[in-house]
Amino acid sequence: MTTQPLRGKSALVTGGARRVGRSIALALAEAGADVAITFRSSRAEAAQTASEIENLGLRALAIECDVRTEASVCAAVAAAVGSFGRLDLVINNAAIFESAPLDSLTLEQWDAVFETNARGPFLMAREALPHLRASKIREGRIINIGSLGGIHAWANHAHYCASKAALHSLTQAMAKAFAPEVSVNCVAPGWIALEESDPSQAAHFARKTPMQCNGSVDDVAQAVLFFAAGPHFITGQVLAVDGGLGL
Numbered sequence: 001m002t003t004q005p006l007r008g009k010s011a012l013v014t015g016g017a018r019r020v021g022r023s024i025a026l027a028l029a030e031a032g033a034d035v036a037i038t039f040r041s042s043r044a045e046a047a048q049t050a051s052e053i054e055n056l057g058l059r060a061l062a063i064e065c066d067v068r069t070e071a072s073v074c075a076a077v078a079a080a081v082g083s084f085g086r087l088d089l090v091i092n093n094a095a096i097f098e099s100a101p102l103d104s105l106t107l108e109q110w111d112a113v114f115e116t117n118a119r120g121p122f123l124m125a126r127e128a129l130p131h132l133r134a135s136k137i138r139e140g141r142i143i144n145i146g147s148l149g150g151i152h153a154w155a156n157h158a159h160y161c162a163s164k165a166a167l168h169s170l171t172q173a174m175a176k177a178f179a180p181e182v183s184v185n186c187v188a189p190g191w192i193a194l195e196e197s198d199p200s201q202a203a204h205f206a207r208k209t210p211m212q213c214n215g216s217v218d219d220v221a222q223a224v225l226f227f228a229a230g231p232h233f234i235t236g237q238v239l240a241v242d243g244g245l246g247l
Contacts, residue, residue, distance in 0.1 A: 004032030015094030067120030175236030190242025210244030
């Protein structure tokens with residue numbers, strides 16, 4: 001693999017202003033891609049991430065977008081294509097994570113999580129599909145960010161786990177429906193250490209993980225980069241990035 005395998009390509013990362021999304025956006029830029037990121041409320045962080053991408057010598061665009069809304073998604077895709085002239089990669093990262101006892105879960109909580117975690121990726125993929133299909137030599141790619149919770153259910157995160165399981169299944173349906181021009185895969189992180197992570201919780205999950213440590217945002221970004229720059233023949237896969245936690 002060359003040092004910049006994505007040179008000449010463009011990517012759209014939803015929720016790319018902070019945390020995992022930011023790491024993904026920067027990894028794609030370091031691999032040579034122009035990168036558009038979407039944000040909903042993190043305007044300052046989005047501007048900072050875009051600035052860091054531009055400092056790498058690539059084009060960047062920060063787009064305010066609510067992935068739950070069809071019109072907003074359509075506008076975001078149009079903005080990315082209008083700025084870069086093409087769209088080769090879509091990374092559906094924007095998501096809601098919430099804890100709530102299942103027996104007291106409200107309909108509003110259920111719908112809010114599904115609107116972002118499942119409907120958002122569907123809308124984004126559908127709108128981007130014609131541009132991805134036009135990508136040079138059948139190289140369009142969609143990479144969804146799932147979760148270990150979509151593979152192994154967690155009692156106090158039922159709506160989140162169900163939404164990610166739906167995204168995993170949607171990944172496989174897309175892989176069949178969008179082939180052969182577009183490959184579709186999913187990265188399913190386990191427990192990922194963030195700046196705001198509770199130290200005691202971090203230690204707890206590190207002890208439970210066979211690799212005896214927690215994952216990082218860079219671990220997730222590198223898995224995304226594998227699907228973004230690796231063989232286009234690989235499609236319909238859900239890759240757990242969890243240090244063995246789900247075994």
